[in-house]
Amino acid sequence: MVVERAGGAADLARRGVEVRLVDRADSPFQGSRGDGLQPRTLEVFDDLGVIDAVLAAGRELPVMRAYFAGIFAGERRMAEPVEPTPDVPYPNAWVLGQSDTEAILRARLAELGVRVEFGTALVDVTQDDTGVTVTLHRDGTPETVRASYLVGADGGASAVRKRLGIAFDGSTDNSIKMLLGDVRADTLDHDYGYWFAAAADQPMTGFALSPLPGARRFQFAAPLADDRSPDLATLQDLADRHGPEAGLLLSDLSWITLWRPNIRLARRFRDGRVFLAGDAAHVHPPTGGQGLNTGVQDAYNLGWKLAAALGGHPAPLDTYEPERRTVAAGILGLSTELLDKLVDGDEDAMRRGPETRQLGITYRSPTDHGPLVAGDRAPDALLHDEAGRPLRLFDLFRGPHATLLRFAPATGAPDAELSARAASGRAGYAHSGIRTVDIRRVDTPTNGSADTDRPACTTLVDTDGHAFTAYAAVPGNHVLIRPDGHLAHRW
Numbered sequence: 001m002v003v004e005r006a007g008g009a010a011d012l013a014r015r016g017v018e019v020r021l022v023d024r025a026d027s028p029f030q031g032s033r034g035d036g037l038q039p040r041t042l043e044v045f046d047d048l049g050v051i052d053a054v055l056a057a058g059r060e061l062p063v064m065r066a067y068f069a070g071i072f073a074g075e076r077r078m079a080e081p082v083e084p085t086p087d088v089p090y091p092n093a094w095v096l097g098q099s100d101t102e103a104i105l106r107a108r109l110a111e112l113g114v115r116v117e118f119g120t121a122l123v124d125v126t127q128d129d130t131g132v133t134v135t136l137h138r139d140g141t142p143e144t145v146r147a148s149y150l151v152g153a154d155g156g157a158s159a160v161r162k163r164l165g166i167a168f169d170g171s172t173d174n175s176i177k178m179l180l181g182d183v184r185a186d187t188l189d190h191d192y193g194y195w196f197a198a199a200a201d202q203p204m205t206g207f208a209l210s211p212l213p214g215a216r217r218f219q220f221a222a223p224l225a226d227d228r229s230p231d232l233a234t235l236q237d238l239a240d241r242h243g244p245e246a247g248l249l250l251s252d253l254s255w256i257t258l259w260r261p262n263i264r265l266a267r268r269f270r271d272g273r274v275f276l277a278g279d280a281a282h283v284h285p286p287t288g289g290q291g292l293n294t295g296v297q298d299a300y301n302l303g304w305k306l307a308a309a310l311g312g313h314p315a316p317l318d319t320y321e322p323e324r325r326t327v328a329a330g331i332l333g334l335s336t337e338l339l340d341k342l343v344d345g346d347e348d349a350m351r352r353g354p355e356t357r358q359l360g361i362t363y364r365s366p367t368d369h370g371p372l373v374a375g376d377r378a379p380d381a382l383l384h385d386e387a388g389r390p391l392r393l394f395d396l397f398r399g400p401h402a403t404l405l406r407f408a409p410a411t412g413a414p415d416a417e418l419s420a421r422a423a424s425g426r427a428g429y430a431h432s433g434i435r436t437v438d439i440r441r442v443d444t445p446t447n448g449s450a451d452t453d454r455p456a457c458t459t460l461v462d463t464d465g466h467a468f469t470a471y472a473a474v475p476g477n478h479v480l481i482r483p484d485g486h487l488a489h490r491w
């Protein structure tokens with residue numbers, strides 16, 4: 001098994017899958033790039049066991065101080081902060097530089113016994129009915145690897161995608177350029193973000209500075225109208241021309257790039273035993289902070305399916321492309337719309353709506369209707385165990401298994417676990433194991449089915465009715481949840 005990025009590799013490793021993660025780069029990427037983590041990604045990180053580290057290292061979205069023609073014009077927010085609710089524990093985007101997020105995922109991967117093999121490039125791939133043969137180069141020395149599957153998460157210029165001849169449909173627009181980099185601006189209060197422009201309806205005239213957690217750095221973002229080189233002198237010139245009246249000194253540039261809209265979607269996400277994930281499958285504008293998040297969720301969708309296939313259940317793999325390509329196409333539409341607003345000088349260009357949080361992503365069939373159906377995100381809920389200790393459903397979902405929720409199961413009811421096992425066997429999660437959770441209403445005495453003969457069964461009391469509400473459940477309902485936190489079946 002060869003996989004190319006840390007989150008997906010960690011998901012595979014915790015399932016006991018033998019995995020290699022190779023990266024052509026000699027060392028980890030250093031730069032803030034994808035610094036906006038969306039709520040759904042935070043939920044994935046909760047499941048992967050890295051949420052505490054991500055929350056400790058990051059910060060909330062900053063309040064932006066707007067200056068027009070050098071004069072302070074007031075404070076704005078990209079999105080109003082939302083209070084957590086029992087079903088949505090992480091409702092707001094979280095800021096963490098991409099290199100910091102990657103370091104946390106690499107550390108988790110190392111705990112699971114896998115190290116990223118830097119300086120190791122994939123140069124060729126062929127496949128047959130039983131596996132994939134990959135040629136790697138390290139220090140000019142070739143190595144041939146035989147693997148069951150390959151995931152090409154090798155970025156927008158993906159060698160894997162090119163070797164497979166998969167079209168990357170979309171466009172590159174050379175008329176728009178954006179300069180992005182990480183700098184210090186020590187005269188500014190680092191608790192705030194800044195937006196400097198000629199006027200509110202001319203966002204393409206100035207630049208923005210977003211504070212990065214951890215150090216006194218800001219991510220600098222500016223549209224560039226000419227062919228100047230991406231360096232500190234160019235950033236300083238933009239700051240001198242569009243910055244605050246009091247002046248602004250930039251220093252200590254640690255990463256810079258010149259970005260051009262390159263908005264593309266791979267025509268296929270799969271060829272036989274080879275899969276594409278992340279920017280290899282879809283490249284987005286940075287507007288809306290969607291690219292990294294979408295890639296993380298590709299890998300999360302794929303991990304349990306690869307494990308199932310290796311366990312003898314290849315059917316779930318067939319759902320990877322239809323599920324994730326549909327999602328990626330929708331998200332590309334969203335981030336492109338936000339870029340267009342910026343270019344058009346829309347007053348709302350910096351506002352971010354709930355659709356950017358990715359909590360509404362669903363794999364439901366278009367013919368399915370109802371508040372919560374197969375394919376939808378499985379909500380969290382705060383309950384209590386029978387000793388009165390608080391417990392979240394996400395605490396019970398955490399790990400590689402599927403989960404069966406039984407809402408107020410009646411004594412002597414036909415064994416739902418058997419039905420769930422049959423359904424999950426067909427769908428391929430039997431390999432991941434199923435954890436059974438009985439959810440009892442607070443006014444219903446225990447029915448004795450809290451099974452001493454089933455040690456895997458946990459009984460929870462729905463003290464405030466959060467679980468019944470979030471799942472639109474009535475007594476006797478059952479909900480089977482996939483290992484990646486989406487509903488598989490309900491009955």
Ligand SMILES: Cc1cc2nc3c(=O)[nH]c(=O)nc-3n(C[C@H](O)[C@H](O)[C@H](O)COP(=O)(O)OP(=O)(O)OC[C@H]3O[C@@H](n4cnc5c(N)ncnc54)[C@H](O)[C@@H]3O)c2cc1C
Pocket residue numbers: 004005022023024025029033034035036037098120121122123153154155156158159160180257259277278279280286288289290291292293294295
């Ligand atoms: C300025 C900027 C701001 C952004 N802001 C956000 C944001 O706020 N939120 C968000 O979600 N996204 C954002 N993004 C997008 C995000 O950075 C990307 O979507 C993300 O980096 C994609 O991750 P990836 O692993 O798929 O690809 P990459 O990060 O491109 O990584 C690909 C890896 O594959 C390796 N590789 C390439 N070829 C080979 C080979 N032949 N063999 C072995 N290894 C190879 C590379 O060395 C690299 O390490 C932003 C992007 C930019 C440029």
